[in-house]
Amino acid sequence: MSADFHFMRPWLLVSLVLPVAVLWLSSRSGDVRNQWKVIIAPHLLDRLVVDVTEGPSIRPSWVLAGILTVGILAAAGPAWERERPPFVEDTAPLIIAVDLSPTMDAIDVTPSRLERAKLKIHDVIASRNGARTGIIAYAGSAHLVLPLTEDASLIETYIDALATRIMPVSGKDTAKALKLAEDMLAQESATGTILFITDGVEQTAFEAFKQNTGSGIVVLGVGTAEGGPVKTPDKGFLSEGGNRVLAKLDVDGLQNLHRLTGADVATATADDTDIRWVSQRIRSNFAEKKATEGDRWRDMGWWLVVPVVVALALSFRRGWVVRTGVFLLALRLLSPGDAGAAEFTDMWLTPDQQGRLAFERGDFAGAASHFSDLMWRGVSFYRAGKFADAVDAFASVDTAESWYDQGNAFLHLSRFEEAVAAFGKALDKRKDWPDAQANLVIAERLLEAQKDKEQEEQQDPNEKPDSVQFDDKGKKGKEGQIDIAEQTSEMWMKNLQVSPADLMARKFSLEIQKRKP
Known part of the structure; x- marks a missing residue:
């Protein structure tokens, strides 16, 4: 904090000469001898002036100088931490690495460790509101299942198909x-998190965890310390030497991993406590990285309003002003409805400050009604799900960020053609912006799919033929032969039924063969 502390508007610190001037003028005005020495002779002045040795412990000039000092420091904008972007939760990428080693078929948790891991992954995906997620499967080798995508249904399809049998290397x-x-994350412009779902991390991998600095690592252990037998889907219980294999969750290894590498480690729970923990770690990792990379500092000067208010209270006399003010304030706060509290808030906070407080509380609709800043108003509407209103707010600002945000809102409204145009405008104003380029590709694909669907709907499958003719001469039919060799590869592909699990198994096996020298 000390290294980052600075003032956002340091030129205002020049105004600190004002409280110094107040104290100097006050000291001169309090010197009675200095005021009358040019009018009264010195030998008479000594007889006329009465020195007051006792007086108030707090002088008004001191209070005024203190108020000016604190007010100037607040206006200068003290800052020591960066402000988190408004779309943090929407853009944090996540890679989920699923352990498919044989011990994940252990049944110490029902129905098995792997099936429990799948349920947890479904919960994680549901909690991310469409944020980009990628899937990796690993055992003795590691393979990409899905690259980073926002398609939750596609992710869930492949997650359900994961099985230990598809791994080519045990x-x-x-x-x-x-x-x-x-x-995978090195190709992303945004900082991401890697979530391992496993029943243990081997000691030999600790060094790789130590060397990781670019992304956050979260490990969720699945299983119990007591362990359970390993039951494969097709071969019954796994055994070695006639004895069933009893697999235990490596609790000590996970604790050592956290202690030696700093990775966040937890074990799966029966409720959603672990999911909320994982989601919080994903947001925290992204926010901490953004705090070091962002270009916008958080102005903390408004905290100095409190000591200014306290100092102003010392300027009242005999208490009657205080009592009257408290009485009027109580009447205002007790007035019907929220008008009194709203007017009191308006006395101390600007509309944007009120909007920011509502935004941080999660009241996005209320925040939008307060913000005068059009970008923040649009962000609030976007978070509240009012995408049409968000477009209207963003449209009043002609910046790369506003066009990018308009494009995101248009995607939610399924107005893909306008989304393509908006992302194009954003790239015109900010060349080679990776986020805008990626979203532009998505918008173009969605637009193309929409047009294809509209063309299919225009074709009526129930349309009657122009004419129907019968071949009376060929009532008996004609015997013929079909040469299988004449069937095209496209016909073969249409008749080929492959499950996602079999598809992944073949893909992983081919990758292993290519890796061999």
Whole structure:
């Protein structure tokens, strides 16, 4: 904090000469001898002036100088931390690395560790409100299941298909999964988080965790310390030497991982406590990274309003002003409805400050009604789900950010053509903006899909043929042969039924073959 402390408007500190001048003028005005020495002879002045040794402990000039000093410091804008962007939760990417080693089939948690892990992943996806998520599967090797995508239904389809049998290499190599996740996040402009869902991390992978500095790591352990037998879907219980394999959650290893590498570690719970913990870690990792990379500082000067108010209270005399003020304030606050409290708030906070307080409380609709800043009003409408109003607010500002935000709102409204135009405007004003480029591609694909759907709907499948003719001569039919070789590859692909699990198994196996020298 001390290294980052600075004033956002340091030139206002020049005004600190004002309280010094007040104290100097006050000292001169309090010197009676100095005031009358040019009028009364010195030998008479000594007889006429009465020195007052006792007086008030707090002089009005001191109070005024203190108020001016604190007010100037507040206006100069003291700051020591960066402000978090308004779309933090919407843009934080997440890579989920799922352990598919054989021990994940253990049944110490019902129905099994892997099935419990799938349920937890579904809950994580549901809590992210469409934020981009990627999936990695790993055992003795690591493979990409899905790149970062906002399509929750696609993610859930492939998550349901995960199974330990699809991995081409047995064992567990968490370091390879971490390397693959880091390579994926290295291509992103936003800082991301890697979530490992596993029943243990091997000691040999600790060094890889220590070397990670670019992204946050969260580990969610699945299983129990007592362990349970490993039951495979098709071969029954896994056994070695005639004895069933009893797999235990490596609690000590996870604790050592946290202690030695600083990775956030927790174990899966029966309720959603672990999901809320994971979601909080994802937001915190993103916010902490943004705090070091952002270009907007949080103005903390408004906190100095409190000592100014206290100092002003000392300027009252004999208490009657205080009593009258408290009485009038009580009447205002007790007036019917919220008008009294609203007027009292208007006395001390600007509309934008009131909007910011409502925004941080999660009252986005209320924040939009207060903000005079059009960008923040648009952000509030966007968070409240009022995307049309958000577009209207953003449209009044001609910046790259406003066009980008308009594009996001248009996507929610399924107005893809306007979204494409908005993202194009954003790129015109800010060249090579990765977020705008990525969203432009998404908008173009959605627009193309929308047009294709409209063309299909225009074609009536129930349209009657122009004419129907019967071949009476060929009533008996004609025997013929079909050469299978003449069938095209497209026909084969249409008749080929492959489950997502089989597709991933073949894909992973081919990747292993390509990696071999």
